[in-house]
Amino acid sequence: MKPPARLQALIEEGLIDTVARQLMSGKEATVYVVRCGDETRCAKVYKEATQRSFRQAVDYTENRKVKNTRQARAMAKGTRFGRQAQEAAWQSAEVDALYRLAAAGVRVPKPYNFHDGVLLMDLVVDAQGDAAPRLNDVQFTPEEARTHHATLLAEVVRMLNAGVVHGDLSEFNILLSADGPVIIDLPQAVDAAGNNHAQRMLLRDVENLRHFFGRFAPELLHTDYGHEIWDLYERGALHGDAALTGRFERVNGVVDMTGVLREIDDARAEESARRLRLQTAGG
Numbered sequence: 001m002k003p004p005a006r007l008q009a010l011i012e013e014g015l016i017d018t019v020a021r022q023l024m025s026g027k028e029a030t031v032y033v034v035r036c037g038d039e040t041r042c043a044k045v046y047k048e049a050t051q052r053s054f055r056q057a058v059d060y061t062e063n064r065k066v067k068n069t070r071q072a073r074a075m076a077k078g079t080r081f082g083r084q085a086q087e088a089a090w091q092s093a094e095v096d097a098l099y100r101l102a103a104a105g106v107r108v109p110k111p112y113n114f115h116d117g118v119l120l121m122d123l124v125v126d127a128q129g130d131a132a133p134r135l136n137d138v139q140f141t142p143e144e145a146r147t148h149h150a151t152l153l154a155e156v157v158r159m160l161n162a163g164v165v166h167g168d169l170s171e172f173n174i175l176l177s178a179d180g181p182v183i184i185d186l187p188q189a190v191d192a193a194g195n196n197h198a199q200r201m202l203l204r205d206v207e208n209l210r211h212f213f214g215r216f217a218p219e220l221l222h223t224d225y226g227h228e229i230w231d232l233y234e235r236g237a238l239h240g241d242a243a244l245t246g247r248f249e250r251v252n253g254v255v256d257m258t259g260v261l262r263e264i265d266d267a268r269a270e271e272s273a274r275r276l277r278l279q280t281a282g283g
Helices: 005-012 054-061 069-077 080-103 142-161 198-214 218-222 225-234 257-282
Strands: 018-025 029-036 039-046 111-115 118-122 174-177 180-183
Touching (some): 005 018, 005 029, 005 111, 018 039, 142 225
Antiparallel strands (some): 029 039, 039 118, 111 118, 174 180
């Protein structure tokens, strides 16, 4: 196919040779299958602007570093320059998280380069060598569901030990490769120690996994890995070989109504996004 203008620069730089086809197009980016010598990879081309709610942007970008105070002021005011700086920071967050997690051994696509708003990384494939499907597009046996759920919990732990919380983990941004699940889409990843919303996001990520795989293995619906993982993390006892039980004894205390209302809002927003994704996939 004729290379899009954004990818032509990578061809001229010698980073890719040819563009094979478009793989998918979403609200934030368009992904292409590209050839680099003898290897097939994918190029994620970020769109110029994305639509996110202000509250979500604040939650995700809390404590993210910017280059200078001018950028910080512009981002706070929402000026055109500020929106451009915010978009660049959003893209950089995914790139930084991807390199960080790949180095920690987390099951994410291996990144190769980030050039002018284009992220070049591994193409995740299935056993036939085709682009791997999302979990949402696959049916599982109870045994498969339990196996993949355990694998992804181990990845959540590995991510947390690397200081990262995905922040939007669900069946829509996990691919099923030939050798198991691979986590993708990390622009909203947050620093576990530096973001006050990290615990809530971690719990939601684990809850999403519980609900999805619980469709196929109902016993998973009665587990509470999220609070167990975060409790171990806070106590400095979360290790890669930590034996998780899925049980957690909660201590009753004062109810945080602000947190409860925020959880309700998040659940509503997530359900709306889920329906939109299903409609887009169906169309």
